[in-house]
Amino acid sequence: MSVPRGATVPGEAGGGDPVAPRGALAIVVAIVFVDLLGFGIVIPILPFYVRSFAVSDVFIGLLAASYSVMQFLSAPYLGRLSDSRGRRPVLVLSLAGNTAAWAVFGLAGELGDSFGLGVGVGTLFAARMLAGAMGGNIATAQAYIADVTPRERRAGALGLIGASFSLGFIFGPALGGLLASDPTVAVASDILPAVVPANRFSLPSFGAAFLSLLALLGALFFLPEPDRTRTSRRTTLVGQFREALADDDLRGLVVAFFLVSVAFSGIQVMFIPFAADVYGYDAAQTALLLTYIGVLGVVNQGVLVGRLARRYDEALLAIVGASVLVVALGSLPFSPNLGSVLPALAGLEGAVVALLGVLALLSFGNSLLTVSLTTLVSKRASAEGQGTAFGVTQGAGSLGRTVGPPAMAALYALAAYWSPFVAGALLVVPIVALLVGGARARGLLDPT
Known part of the structure; x- marks a missing residue:
């Protein structure tokens, strides 16, 4: 896993610094920001969404823990998969999963009303667990940056991922509050088809899904696969x-x-x-x-x-x-x-x-x-x-x-x-x- 002291590795000092495809660093940082902006959107409404099902606040903590457990289980697998199959395919897969997870999350209230409390709460957990499983894409984004950045510039480049987190948590909650506001809900109710629920919980969730979809399209059409040596170790x-x-x-x-x-x-x-x-x-x-x-x-x-x-x-x-x-x-x-x-x-x-x-x-x-x-x-x-x-x-x-x-x-x-x-x-x-x-x-x- 590690590099023996004094050895060189492909694309690094002694073997030539990695050369980033044009704009690749900016693209991957933008993708991470848009994805995390979607995550930030749901922060203000998540505890109230859980309480709308008339369950204990304990479920708020359990919902957060279910995300982290799935991320713990999936992040190493996605990281290894990105080493063998490529960074771009794993980013695309995880962003597609996030898009689906947020869309399903927004439907939990309607499903609970139609099929009962158990189905609604179960949908919340299923959506958050899927999002957690896809949450390993941050490790893949970090690996992508390491692939395309020289060692001496790597700390600054990786710091941009952290800055993307912070920006997502600055602008995401504000956007989520806007989507959950009564005027926005009223406008959406008039515009959206009757089959699409429009309320203060569903709209932020659908907004997060839309942003994940944008990030997915960005990865599909603009993000190149970095030039590197792949492994197939299981x-x-x-x-x-x-x-x-x-x-x-x-x-x-x-x-x-x-x-x-x-x-x-x-x-x-x-x-x-x-x-x-x-x-x-x-x-x-x-x-x-x-x-x-x-x-x-x-x-x-x-x-x-x-x-x-x-x-x-x-x-x-x-x-x-x-x-x-x-x-x-x-x-x-x-x-x-x-x-x-x-x-x-x-x-x-x-x-x-x-x-x-x-x-x-x-x-x-x-x-x-x-x-x-x-x-x-x-x-x-x-x-x-x-x-x-x-x-x-x-x-x-x-x-x-x-x-x-x-x-x-x-x-x-x-x-x-x-x-x-x-x-x-x-x-x-x-x-x-x-x-x-x-x-x-x-x-x-x-x-x-």
């Missing part, structure tokens, strides 16, 4: 993880992806309750905070990380990012206390200034760590095994996102409001240790 899911964990170059990275996903996904889920309970913020105010975080993510991952990577080694940047993340996570629940010693700024109370500052640190640390980890995976995997390596780390991240939210929610509810944030910080500490050990082994840090 390995089971367990076998892929076993190989990655046995590989000295990849073991720590797989563990790091899992731990940071447990920590960060749990914090993402519990941040809104924290903002409501500690700061008294309502939905509109927390939405502004999420937009603020999204904008920071675009700047950090789309601009800043790439510039830093041109001057510093990715392993060192990952150490800095993980260290900053430890401080930010541990400080977040105590931001009101930190704010008590800060002056008001631009009309904002000290507690709010502290919160915004800590969130800026959180975004910077997470961006630096995740992009650097992704770049390290790319550089330590062979040219032929990029998809497999990204699939395994994406799968580890998906497993972490399955574990993190319920664990952190339990800590928040049963222990103390600050406990999930402190637990998240403690989970990142071993990542710092792993990265420092790896950097020392490669002579990047003076052991004295």
Whole structure:
């Protein structure tokens, strides 16, 4: 899976840098953005959609977990498939699956009304599980970028994927709110055929399906297959993880992806309750905070990380990012206390200034760590095994996102409001240790 030290691989230093087909990088980043924009559309309505079936809020968490479990199972397989059959076919397949999944998701309410609660809820889960199974396309997109980008520019290029995530979460919810609004529903009811349901839950879902269809058409007509060596190795899911964990170059990275996903996904889920309970913020105010975080993510991952990577080694940047993340996570629940010693700024109370500052640190640390980890995976995997390596780390991240939210929610509810944030910080500490050990082994840090 990894490249022996001192060896060269096709398309890299010693064998010639990869040459991107004209515009390929921009096309694949645009495809990822459009697909994630569709995902962001449904975020505002998903909890209310579940509640419309008159079931427990537990189903909201289960629905999220069903997506992550399927992504965990499928991402390594799709990554390996992209190594053997090509990046473009796997992207096309996954985008087609996403289009179908969002369309079916929008029909769940009608099916529930016609055939009963069990069918409606079952349709919700079937659609989210299909979307999760297709969610491994991010690993394929990352592998595509690694195929067409020289090593020295890879961190900046991979950072654009992270920026696409952030942009999707900035514009997606706003578009979803528009599609779910009463005026939009009224217009759609007049225009659409009677057989197409038009309500505040179906329209955002159909909007997401339409955007996935656009991304699918973009991949079909504009995205070339990168020129690279393909592999035909067959390995089971367990076998892929076993190989990655046995590989000295990849073991720590797989563990790091899992731990940071447990920590960060749990914090993402519990941040809104924290903002409501500690700061008294309502939905509109927390939405502004999420937009603020999204904008920071675009700047950090789309601009800043790439510039830093041109001057510093990715392993060192990952150490800095993980260290900053430890401080930010541990400080977040105590931001009101930190704010008590800060002056008001631009009309904002000290507690709010502290919160915004800590969130800026959180975004910077997470961006630096995740992009650097992704770049390290790319550089330590062979040219032929990029998809497999990204699939395994994406799968580890998906497993972490399955574990993190319920664990952190339990800590928040049963222990103390600050406990999930402190637990998240403690989970990142071993990542710092792993990265420092790896950097020392490669002579990047003076052991004295």
